[in-house]
Amino acid sequence: MPIQIPEPSKSEAAYLALKHAVIEQALSPGTKLPEDVLATHLKVSRTLVREALARLMSEGLVASSRKRTATVAQPSRAEAQSVFEARACLEQEVVRRVMTRWTPAMGAELTGHVRTEEEAARIQAPPVCARLAGEFHIRLAAMSGNPVIERYVSELVSRCSLILAIYGNPHHSQCGIDEHKALIDAFRRQDEKAALRLMASHLDNVQERALMPERKPVDEDLGGILSRYVSPEGATTSTGRARKGARSRA
Template sequence: MTGSGRDEAIYRNLYAAIVENHLEPGTKLPEDTLAEAFGVSRTSIRKVLQRLAYERLVDIRMNRGATVAQPTVKEARDVFAARRIVECGAIAQVVARATPAKLDELRDIVRREQDAEARGDRRESIYLSGEFHVALSRLSENDTISDILAGLVSRSSLVIATYGSPMSGSCRHTEHHDVLDLIAAGDAEGAREWMERHLREVERSVVLLEENPSAPDLRRILDDVAQRQRRQP
């Protein structure tokens, strides 16, 4: 395998491990450990980590190394807001270009999602939920939209892993059947409204706490001030 092919394989391996939540947010990614695991140099690992950092799936900090990214509350909300803009905006093109054969492919993803949910496989269920949304966007035949959404869906998985409760974050497969029915009927506005509502419900299912500053320890502050006052002549 060529150097570029090897780096791509390592990238895909780490990408899947992060997006499918096998590596939790905050997990350290030491270059030496990864280099040994993949049998490559630290230089190769560094290039892969930089690529993942560019996609905001990995954080790299000076003298602290790389870790799986932990989205802030603002970043989490920004991701969902961006998804609403992209997915709702693309739905008219999706409806215009959808065919029975393409919709059947999407229904197959929904069936696999249902099976994963029945098995209690949360990781697989969340992964297939995201895959459904990306595959749906591909019906628009706009590669730029699909590429943008794929990145947003990947970051959504980190949001869910960071803030979600054990049962949150995954779309209900029955809802996915609903949008396919609307698309099959050619109801672009109904599908757009469904997508807007659906994505807001998914966002609400993830526990996003406000990043308010912690309340000051008033007694300690006042005691410190009083002590300084007593020491003054």
């Protein structure tokens, strides 16, 4: 008889819907999250919405104060750096613990997840690819046998997804998939040094993509920008037309 997997409660479903919407960048950082609107769309009570928002606040994905509507969090670059530093430390310990507990079943589970990542990449679903890439690390943390480590890795992975939405640069999902495959191979060979090195390199790549150098603003003054496109009489200059044409062809 097949095992029946219970459906998530309404509270859990509301929480997961909001969390996935944030992680997949459907809800941008700074987006307001009014309880009444969320309750209507999620088809749950405001009490359950409040519970879901509280959980997301504890995970750093939502920000709020007593008198203001909750919003999708907007971590600073300094906070983002701290998140990646903590994640790098924890995931090295995850590698060590999983290496000692490794079984063929773990390899099969992770390989199955990578196949799901490949399918998402094949149908060109970048938001889903980003969520699945993070879930690979959460699955790996669950295999460490330490629920506290699993909990904190899950939180840090989710916050990294939010950081990517604010500061990041998109990349080809195949890069992360190949790195996940290499990690699985290292576990199968029981090569701890290789696995630690691969994890460190993988997270360095994620961090580099997530924390792109800040661009220096050029000519922020609106008048200064428009002066290049408008003649003293108010007509568009030939320079302006040329520049606009160049931009449209870029």
